[in-house]
Amino acid sequence: MHDDARVDELAITVIGHDRPGIIADVAEVLAGLGMNLTDSTMTRLRGHFAMTLICGGPGAEAGTPAIEDVEAALAPLTADGTLATTVRKVGPEGTPEPPGGHYVLSVHGADRLGIVASVARGLAEFGGNITDLTTRLSGDLYVLVAELDLPAGADVDAIGERLEAVSRALGVEVALRPAETDVL
């Protein structure tokens, strides 16, 4: 086995005006370079297309393609100015500590400045790690749903009280509950 099998990966973002075929175009470019599109999220945010993905190279021997080569291959997509792409190398991540508990947090209420900041800070104070977060603004209604890992031994009641205080200050509703994982 190769000494360093943990090759770098590429982090790629594509953001801009939505149209049919963006995913097909990007995926074809990556496949053409022998890149494996591993983890990705692709969605529309307020009508803009947004794609964030991690790509693995064709194997330790061949190495990860040079950033310049990937950028050059993606260039035709950005030529008309409707899409912006970024490409960068990221090192391998270690295995995270096993969390003490996995929770889902829902927040909703009248839109105002600082909801995400206050809620996220409240969680960070307790070592809560947000692993997934979506927000939506729908008219005057702001909705935040987050999944988070709490460290082992975390005082869930204290976190709940902190979030209650944050929600009162913001005038929003907050619900924190354990994420249910059904193993079948």
Next chain:
Amino acid sequence: MTGVVDWSVEDLGRQGVVRPVVRAPAAVLSMAGEVVDPDDPAVLQLAADLVATMRVSPGCVGLAAPQVGVSAQVFAVDVTGHPKVRTVHGTFVLCNARLVEASQWQKGREGCMSVPDLTGDVKRAGRVVVAGELPGGGEIEITTNAFEARALQHEIDHCAGLLFLDRVAGAHAIHTRKVYL
């Protein structure tokens, strides 16, 4: 004790008035509703209004008092004709309803007239027993399943000041509503 199937909105002897539907982030949607007297004339009128408002709202299968701005434990349900139903009890209104049995949990996508532009994936019991009172009709217990069970849980939540947003399954479980007309 009258069965829910025998109950009819006509029995209220009142003309329902269509009321405007309140949208989140209205405070009334996040308040626990008051317990009501199911024989109070104001409650009978509210029941008729909820049915009338539900009936003029396209695709509406349930409507709770907080959604018309009244913080009370009253809701109307009618899932007749919906493709996901199994058991159907027709149109009925329940006061002070509570879940007494819940099993067969399953995830499904829900919308709400008070959150018109979003939908969410919510886990609900596929089989429930709900106890409550019919307006002017006494105590009843309803055993139901599938979509009617989901609708009942959604409306009982409204009466407790909860929206489906409080129960969505995860960060990728809220969606912008797709409307194809």
